[in-house]
Amino acid sequence: MIGAEVARRYAHGLFLLAVEKNIVDKVAAEMREIDALLSADRALLDFLAAPQIRDQDKFAVLRAVFSGKVARELEEFLLHVVSKRRYPYLHGIAEAFEALVLEHNGFVKTKVVTAVPISEKHKETLIRKLEAKSGRKVMLRTEVDPSIIGGVVVFLGDQIIDSSIRHQLEVLKDQLQAVKVH
Numbered sequence: 001m002i003g004a005e006v007a008r009r010y011a012h013g014l015f016l017l018a019v020e021k022n023i024v025d026k027v028a029a030e031m032r033e034i035d036a037l038l039s040a041d042r043a044l045l046d047f048l049a050a051p052q053i054r055d056q057d058k059f060a061v062l063r064a065v066f067s068g069k070v071a072r073e074l075e076e077f078l079l080h081v082v083s084k085r086r087y088p089y090l091h092g093i094a095e096a097f098e099a100l101v102l103e104h105n106g107f108v109k110t111k112v113v114t115a116v117p118i119s120e121k122h123k124e125t126l127i128r129k130l131e132a133k134s135g136r137k138v139m140l141r142t143e144v145d146p147s148i149i150g151g152v153v154v155f156l157g158d159q160i161i162d163s164s165i166r167h168q169l170e171v172l173k174d175q176l177q178a179v180k181v182h
Contacts, residue, residue, distance in 0.1 A: 005091030005105075012075050014093070015100040023071055028101040030070040035094035048087040049083045058082055103157075108136045113164075115155040130156060 018027040038045055044065070048058055059079055066075045081087055102109060110130055112118070118126070123140060130138045134156055145153075148164035 003089055003092055004060075004096075006086060007089045007160060008096045010081060010086060010093045011087065011096035011100060014097055015104070017077070019104070021071075021073055023073065024101060027071055027074050028098065030074050031094050032072075033095050034066075034070070035091060038090055045087060045090070048082055055083060066119055080178060102139065103136075106136050108134050108137050108157045109141070110157070111136045111141045111143060111155040113145050113148060113155075115144070115148050115150050115164075116147050117144055130154070 014031075015024070018024045032065070037047070044061075047053065047061065054087065059082065062078055062082060066078060070078075081090065081093070086093075099109060112126060123142065127138050127140050130140070138156075149165045149169070151164040151166075152161075153164050153167070154161040
């Protein structure tokens with residue numbers, strides 16, 4: 001949980017800088033590329049994590065890799081992340097930054113979990129209802145989890161709407177256990 005908070009704070013700082021410099025879309029695209037690079041090959045992260053390598057050498061490698069290829073502000077941000085030893089959170093920072101950019105552009109990431117796959121028609125209906133509820137454009141991702149038994153669980157931004165049968169059974173169980181029988 002601490003890692004998620006660290007990632008959000010760093011992403012928020014980068015986002016504010018990108019907004020101030022009017023380079024949000026450029027930094028977002030470059031951050032996606034950096035995240036993809038780090039996900040595909042952990043060699044750079046392993047290098048940054050190596051305690052026997054001096055910070056100056058790490059900075060030199062980062063400059064060699066990214067200088068002229070990404071916005072100067074993003075390069076400086078990466079150097080700052082490394083100087084504060086926050087490189088393990090780079091993926092989380094990239095995800096949190098992407099969420100801020102989507103929100104900035106009027107979108108909200110939404111995940112819908114159902115017990116069985118839902119049809120395209122139902123997805124479209126759900127998107128319309130969620131857009132009306134949130135007032136933003138919805139980027140819908142679906143997931144199937146048979147353990148919810150039936151119904152739907154919606155993750156709309158920071159909000160969770162749990163209308164699953166599993167949840168309803170848990171609520172019923174709690175209510176029945178709370179009843180005092182004499």
